Amino acid sequence: MLINCTTYDFCPGIELPRINYDYNGKMYRYIYASKVLWQPIPTKIIKCDILTRSCLEWEEEHCWPAEPVFVKAPDAKDEDDGVLLSCIVSTDAKKSSFLLVLDAKTFKEVGRASVSVDMHLDLHGIFIPETELSANI
Numbered sequence: 001m002l003i004n005c006t007t008y009d010f011c012p013g014i015e016l017p018r019i020n021y022d023y024n025g026k027m028y029r030y031i032y033a034s035k036v037l038w039q040p041i042p043t044k045i046i047k048c049d050i051l052t053r054s055c056l057e058w059e060e061e062h063c064w065p066a067e068p069v070f071v072k073a074p075d076a077k078d079e080d081d082g083v084l085l086s087c088i089v090s091t092d093a094k095k096s097s098f099l100l101v102l103d104a105k106t107f108k109e110v111g112r113a114s115v116s117v118d119m120h121l122d123l124h125g126i127f128i129p130e131t132e133l134s135a136n137i
Helices: 130-135
Strands: 014-018 030-035 044-049 054-058 063-065 069-072 082-090 097-103 109-115
Touching: 044 082
Parallel strands: none
Antiparallel strands: 014 030, 030 044, 044 054, 063 082, 069 082, 082 097, 097 109
16 A cells, blocks of 8 residues: 655644644544744644634734643534633733633634733643543542
8 A cells, every 4th residue: 555645834833733632543624733933932823724724813912822722612513612721921011921711613712811920931731621630539
C-alpha cells in the first residue's frame, strides 16, 4: 500500500494545538491553538476548520492567551459543542488578567473571570471534569 502525504499551511503561526479529545486517534475537523505572528508571544486564539480551511480568531489588545483547552458540553452532539478556556495575561497595568471562556462553535465570548493577582504566561493547561477528578482520589 502506498500513502501519499502532502502539506498545506492554511494556518501559519499556530502553536500549542488542541482538539476535542473525544476525537483523539480519530478523524477530527477542528483545531484550537494559540497564534503567534512576528513575535514570540501568542496574541490570538484560533479555531481552524480542516474541512473548509477557514479560521475563527479571538484577540484583545494587551492580551496574551495561554494554550486554549477544549471542554465538551455535557450534551454534545457536534465535535465543536463546548467551550474553550484560556488564561489571559494582560500587559496593561490597569487591566487584570482573566480566565476567558469562548463558545467553541461560534468563538463568541461566554464569560471571563478576572483575578487581581500577578499571573505569568502559562503555556499549558488541562481541564479535568469533577467526576473524573473524584474517581481518581
